Amino acid sequence: MEDIKNRILDKIKPSDEERVHLAKVADELMYKIDCMSFKVGLTGVKTQLVGSAARGTWISGTHDLDIFIMFPDTTSREDLESYGLSIGRQIAKEAQEWDEHYAEHPYVKMKYGGFDVDLVPCYSVSSASCILSAVDRTPFHNEFIKAHLHGREDDVLLLKQFMKGTGVYGSELKTEGFSGYLTELLVINYGSFEKVLEAASDWRPGLLLDLMEHGCLKFEDPLVVIDPTDPRRNVAAALSLDKFCTFIDVSRSFLDTPDESMFFPSAKPPISDDELLDRMNRRGTSLVAIVFKTPDVVDDIFYPQFAKMEHSIVPLLEKNEFTVLKAGKWSGEDSIVFLELLSRTLPDVKMHRGPPVWVRAHAEAFRAKYVDNPDAYSLTIKDGFYVAEIPRKYTDAVELLKSEVAGCSLGKHISKSVKEGFTVLEGDQILKLKNEGLRSFINSWF
């Protein structure tokens, strides 16, 4: 175990040179921001480096700098936004590339000196419980982690890399995993990388960690980690049940058989046509793919819509009695929802249940509609209910999807893209999809 940890740390721990370079670029940027705010006559504005770069918990080679421009809490929202943006734009003049983003406030993102820099305006408030906007907590996170981590940066680095390797790191809506701050709190709470894994091996959903014993509001999430700087917030709010459980699973595996490759797994190779056909034949199911053009929106807008799409399409199939074994999603230039069905086709007969025979008026109306209906196969009684045996609307899942997908609730941008055109592929038609990233996704998913 010690050997593995040391070998991993050799790869992920920033060198002294990297630390010096990062500090230099951060200082340079903060100095420029200070000069800029002085020039436009702002007083009381402070700048601060936050996030993993400020805490010594960034993974070597991942170069993001989060710099906060902190305005006095008496600043109006309009002033904070306009000064924040104009300072950002000025600095961006010397950047390799830049653009504007919108979170709680608009902010500027840029490539500067080899780093991905976020210049985020926020309010400087006296405590995290009186924040005026969500980002105002971040400087308090910095203070808390610096005061409590006590030299366990290496444990955080190992935990982050282990989570990256096992696919559970990142609190964006695309991943629904663990945030950087959460990994730091877990190390503080349990004491070390291994102790986090040992504890996680016995986790159950509904777990509450309340480091500062705040006592707390009720949260429904699988993991609740009360923010030590703000009792109203669950730091693990973005974590999905499946990512929570994946972490339990990989923690047990690693402690059972420590394996370096879990930190840096090699991607599955793209599946070949022959292999894919062979797998389809062996599984004996029907594989269906719905393909549409990926709308041009940011991940945090796209992925919730993509999840919504899956959660509309699976019930559509089930309502029509197609059994969905599993669903999967992949997105590149095109986006694809995969559905593995027990069978693509169903027989023509559908059992349509009517009212109980003893509910006379309804029962007679139902009987009258189906008893001599030339389209119906027959009318029977089962468990006290009339059952009409009628032809089903869709006997082919592909026809169902072609007709009904565009009418599903899909989210604004996906809906627009699907209405502009989509295709439904089944079985060997899926071999038309050649993208290598997609083929390696299929290799691990199917």
Ligand SMILES: Nc1ccn([C@@H]2O[C@H](COP(=O)(O)OP(=O)(O)OP(=O)(O)O)[C@@H](O)[C@H]2O)c(=O)n1
């Ligand atoms: N959902 C989020 C995302 C970010 N933050 C705050 O913003 C900081 C910077 O965010 P980010 O760069 O995403 O995370 P890091 O902790 O810097 O981790 P990484 O090493 O992955 O960059 C975090 O430390 C945290 O204090 C937060 O409170 N909630």
Ligand SMILES: [Mg+2]
């Ligand atoms: Mg960061």
